[in-house]
Every structure is written in C-alpha cells, then in structure tokens.
Amino acid sequence: METVDAWDSVAHISLILAVEQEFRIALTPEEASLVGSFSDMLDVVAGKL
Amino acid sequence: MMDAELAQLAGSGRWAEYLDRFRATVEEGDPPFAVVNYAYRMVEEFPAEVENYRTVRIGLLRDVTVEPWLPALFAAMLRHGLLARFWVGDFDVFEAYAMDPDEVKSQNLDILWLFMHGSHLAGDSRMSPPPDLEARIVARLESLIAALSDGWGGQLIVSNLAPPERWEYLMPLSGQDRSSWLQQRRSINLEIVNRWGPSPRVHIFDLDDAVSHFGVRQAYDERMYQMSGTPFAVDFLPVLARRFAEIPAALFNAPRKCLVLDLDNTLWGGVLGEDGPEGVLVGTTYPGTAYREFQLFLKVLSTKGFLLALNSKNNEEDAVAFIEGSPDMVLKMDDFAAFRINWRDKVANLKELAAELNIGLDSMIFIDDSAVECDLVATLLPEVQVERFPEHPLDIFSFITSIKNVGRLWVTEDDRKRIASYKANAQRERLRRESTDLRDFIRSLDIRLTVTRQDSAAIQRVSQLTQRTNQFNLTTRRYGVEEIETFLRDGGVYTMRMEDRFTDYGIIGLVLTKGRPDGVSSEIDTFLISCRAFGRDVENALLRIVVRDLGERGAQRIWARYAATPKNAMTRDFYLTGGFRVAEDGEDERVFELDWSGRTDHPDDALYHIQRVGF
Numbered sequence: 001m002e003t004v005d006a007w008d009s010v011a012h013i014s015l016i017l018a019v020e021q022e023f024r025i026a027l028t029p030e031e032a033s034l035v036g037s038f039s040d041m042l043d044v045v046a047g048k049l
Numbered sequence: 050m051m052d053a054e055l056a057q058l059a060g061s062g063r064w065a066e067y068l069d070r071f072r073a074t075v076e077e078g079d080p081p082f083a084v085v086n087y088a089y090r091m092v093e094e095f096p097a098e099v100e101n102y103r104t105v106r107i108g109l110l111r112d113v114t115v116e117p118w119l120p121a122l123f124a125a126m127l128r129h130g131l132l133a134r135f136w137v138g139d140f141d142v143f144e145a146y147a148m149d150p151d152e153v154k155s156q157n158l159d160i161l162w163l164f165m166h167g168s169h170l171a172g173d174s175r176m177s178p179p180p181d182l183e184a185r186i187v188a189r190l191e192s193l194i195a196a197l198s199d200g201w202g203g204q205l206i207v208s209n210l211a212p213p214e215r216w217e218y219l220m221p222l223s224g225q226d227r228s229s230w231l232q233q234r235r236s237i238n239l240e241i242v243n244r245w246g247p248s249p250r251v252h253i254f255d256l257d258d259a260v261s262h263f264g265v266r267q268a269y270d271e272r273m274y275q276m277s278g279t280p281f282a283v284d285f286l287p288v289l290a291r292r293f294a295e296i297p298a299a300l301f302n303a304p305r306k307c308l309v310l311d312l313d314n315t316l317w318g319g320v321l322g323e324d325g326p327e328g329v330l331v332g333t334t335y336p337g338t339a340y341r342e343f344q345l346f347l348k349v350l351s352t353k354g355f356l357l358a359l360n361s362k363n364n365e366e367d368a369v370a371f372i373e374g375s376p377d378m379v380l381k382m383d384d385f386a387a388f389r390i391n392w393r394d395k396v397a398n399l400k401e402l403a404a405e406l407n408i409g410l411d412s413m414i415f416i417d418d419s420a421v422e423c424d425l426v427a428t429l430l431p432e433v434q435v436e437r438f439p440e441h442p443l444d445i446f447s448f449i450t451s452i453k454n455v456g457r458l459w460v461t462e463d464d465r466k467r468i469a470s471y472k473a474n475a476q477r478e479r480l481r482r483e484s485t486d487l488r489d490f491i492r493s494l495d496i497r498l499t500v501t502r503q504d505s506a507a508i509q510r511v512s513q514l515t516q517r518t519n520q521f522n523l524t525t526r527r528y529g530v531e532e533i534e535t536f537l538r539d540g541g542v543y544t545m546r547m548e549d550r551f552t553d554y555g556i557i558g559l560v561l562t563k564g565r566p567d568g569v570s571s572e573i574d575t576f577l578i579s580c581r582a583f584g585r586d587v588e589n590a591l592l593r594i595v596v597r598d599l600g601e602r603g604a605q606r607i608w609a610r611y612a613a614t615p616k617n618a619m620t621r622d623f624y625l626t627g628g629f630r631v632a633e634d635g636e637d638e639r640v641f642e643l644d645w646s647g648r649t650d651h652p653d654d655a656l657y658h659i660q661r662v663g664f
Contacts, residue, residue: 009277010116017117017273017283018083029276 089120125290150200167210332377336442344379354464359388463555473551600645
C-alpha cells in the first residue's frame, strides 16, 4: 500500500471496512494499523477465519 | 460479474449506462460496501453532467470523518436518479465557513449538510452537563444557520442529534434527571424542529430516528470511531444514506402526484370475485389488519395532496358495493379521484386515468401485487413508477416505508385542496356538457379570480408551481425559493387564485416578470397555469391583468417568450391570441413583443369576478 500513489487514510479505512464486512470479522485498531501490504492483510484475515 | 461490466463501461466512457447498471444493482438491495466503493471510485472521472441524471452537489460541514459515507450516499442518491458530487469541509470547521462564505459559495453547491455529532457538541461536559447546555447548543446552531442563510443562501440540511453511543456511565438514573445529556439532547431535537420545521430553505434530517430505528448498538462502531473518527458502523451506512437521500429527492425531483391502486390482494386480502364480500380480508383481525394499515397510510397521503385512483380487474358494481358497504374499508369511493374497475388491460386504464385527471404518466405511482401487471406497466409505460405490492401480509408494513417519492418536505394549503378540486371537476364536466357555449359555461361556474402582486406569503407554492407545471407553461423555468425571492425584490410576482361555486382551487396561475436594462420595457419570464384550471379561459384574463399592470407601471414595450418542451405545445400561440406580435420565430423558441398603448377593457373580463390585491 506504500507503493500505491493514491493511497491515503480514507482508502485504508475503506479497505478495512470492506474486508471486515466481507469476512464478518473485526480488526482491532492495532491490527488495522499494522496492515501495510496485501500479504499483511491476508495474514490478518487468515488468522481470524 | 458487475465489476467487469462497470470497468468496461467506464473504459469506454459510457457513463449513463455505467450509472444505469450500478443503479439496477442498488435497487435490488444494499450491495456490500466493497461493491459500492468500487462503483464510486470512478466519480472523479465522471463528466460534469451525465445524460438522464441530475447532478446534485452536496457540501458537508462536519465534525466526524464522513468520507466512508460518500459511496453509500452516492448509491442512495442514484436510486432517485440523482448524481451526487461531494465537497467536504475541513474537520470540525463550522463558524469559519459560515462567517466567511466565499469558499462554500465557490463550490456551487445545491445543498449543504450540517452534521454535528452530539457527543462532540456536548464535549466533556456531557458527563455532567450544566442545565443551560441545551440552550447554548441551540444558540450555536441558530447563529450558524443564520450566518449560512445570509452568506451562502442555498438549501441547508441540518441533522438532529442521534442517541449517544455511550450512555452507561453518564448517569445511572438519567431518566429522572432533566439536566442529563440524555434529556437535554431530546430537548435540543425538539427545539430544532420547533425552529426549522417545515421551512423553505432549512430541512431537518432526522438522524435521531434513523439511528434509533436501526438500533443504537448496531448503528455505532466504537472501534472505527476510536481508529478513524467515523462514528457509524459499516452496515448502517446504506440506511443512513437512504434516509438522507429522501430530502434531496424531494427537493430536486418532480413530485409524483397520484397513486394508482389495485384492489384484490392490495387494498384487501383475497379476490372479491372468488372469495365474495364475506371472504375478503380487511379489518381489525390479522391478516386484515395489515391491509387496513395500508389503507390508513393511503388516507394520510390523500390529506397531503396525493390523488388516489383505482385500476382493478373486477366487476365495477361488485367492487363499488363492497367498498361502500363494508364497515372495515377505510377508503371509500369518495377518496378516489378516478377509477377504472373493468376487465381491460391495465396499461390502457392507466393512460385513460392520466388523461381524465389531466396529469402526466410520469407523476403516477402504480401499486399492484401481480408481477405480470407490474412488468407490463414497467415495460410499456416506463414513466410510471411501479411498486410491487408484497405477497405476504406481514411484509406490507415494511413495504409502506419503502415506497419512493411519497415524502413531502412541506404540505401547502393547495396540496390539501387538490383532491376536492379534482372531484369537483367531475361535476363541472357535467355542467360543461349541458352548456353549449364556453362563455355560458364560464358564467355558470361563477368564477372568482384573485390576482395578488408580490405575493410573498405564497413563496413555497410559487416555487412548487414552477417545479410541477409542465403543460401550460410558456418557458418551463424551474425556480427555487431563493430565486423567487429575487423576483419579489427586483421584478414582479403575480399569483392568481381561482374559486368557483364548487370549490376553491387555491393558486393556479403564476406570472414572473422582470424589467429590461433599457428601463422602459418589461419581460414576462414565466407564465403558467395549473392544469386543474384549464378550459375556463382564465389564462387570457391573467395575461390582460399583468400586461395592464406592467403598462401602468411605465413599461412601454412588453417582451414574452415561448420555449418548446415535449409537453407545452398547447401554449405555442398563446401570446398571439393575447395581442402580441412575433419578434423572432423558431421551432423551439418564439419571442413576442407588445407595445403598451393604454388601457382598453376587454369584454371577456366581465365573465369573472376579478379582485386585485397589492397592485
């Protein structure tokens, strides 16, 4: 996500919301702030399913 | 897969189809957040105007993170055919924008939404608020709204205060404590509606009800609030957006005027022809209660100026006998402005009803339980709004709240009178058939016309007339309240009220005029007559009154204009009949002029009792 120019805090929050709703999971603020790449996100989601 | 389709339409710049496609998805039910975001992310690419969609620019002044709401708002507006574009003010900045409105003005907004979060407004003091907290908050709102009204002047939407997300530690017994934040918040909401309830430019968004109805615990997401400053849970966003969108829809869309209803399995349960009057379900025991509830809802709509009509496959005699005879029927034949109870096809019936009531198909809502009938109407008469009535009686309650375009921001006196005047039309028609000459007919109606100059009391009705009148409307210019205020200040606003021996029609005619820069000529900007007043020649009487007044006020020449629309062909030669001559002639536009040469009385003026007010 650091490599995407248009990325900002709104995009970040939107992604978290979309993933949470899709998988019916909830990330803690700590987890959400640590997600910095696609593979980070995969790890977090996989850990909650 | 919708994403691929959207990407393709976006790639080839087919934006109207892009919006149509996404709108269809939204109409099926709330799509997931990711899907809505995906569709919305192209918003920056949209051209300023997209065919068939009216662009509405919405500004938000806010003290929470509202950005994640925008896709949902975009989707909800699209359901009403509105393309929303957004401008969001800096976080927690209100007074600065209000006191120095240049930045807000430069955004060319159609509406500005003032969103103040209750717990922010109350601040830390909400734990143990001083008794005057509510008064201070209302005063702050008051000065903000006053400053924005003066400085910016557009349509404002103010959300009231939702129930607080956290309450446990506010006060254990706050139900007994008048000064608790829980109670003061309620009082603020009452004060908001007391002060700004139906008003021309300030509209209240009932966030309190939206959150309560969805459930306070479900509506908030404390975690997202802590993390990003956005208070509401992702599942609440479509609900919030739908409720919000009702206001711009009522402001910017032409209102629907008539609900056309089926009888069997819609106004009552069962089929009258098969089950008989004894077997039909409506009344005070379930499932008849659900149908009765629907009828009560329709009755309320009819007091707000909606026309009700029937379109049913039944034997007319049996249906009328049941409606009139059953004590359980809330609606009686008298509540319907027109009806077609027969075995012909419903599309033909709808067209006839539109003609009889003198309204367009695009102001009708068709409600029927049959999927086949609904599809047929939707396909053959796409202008008609089709609402499929639910099969199961219990679903009726949520169906009632889901019908679009039945909300009204305000109800004018004329809305209330509309029903009576449509009914009186039937009696009048009989009289017309009996009179051979139009003048005799007009004389027999005993028509009283009251023309009021600079009628500032009727400003909402005046704006409404410009929005709603399509047929007898020479230029079809739509004006909001603030634009009418400009005419009141700098030009002329003439309203005409009509009464006859059957009914009071309210205001049915409007003329807006403005002076020309040369100082010696005037221009008729808008001339319109409501379709309810057709066929009595009152339009010519009104033109004579206005021309005479402009002349007596010093206009040496009067200009007027006809701009063709698909609906106003009947007015093409109106000014010629009124003694004007053609200055410029074209297919789509004609310009007329008339030199004022002093007052001459017209013999037809004697047909009416004419009263002039404010001249």
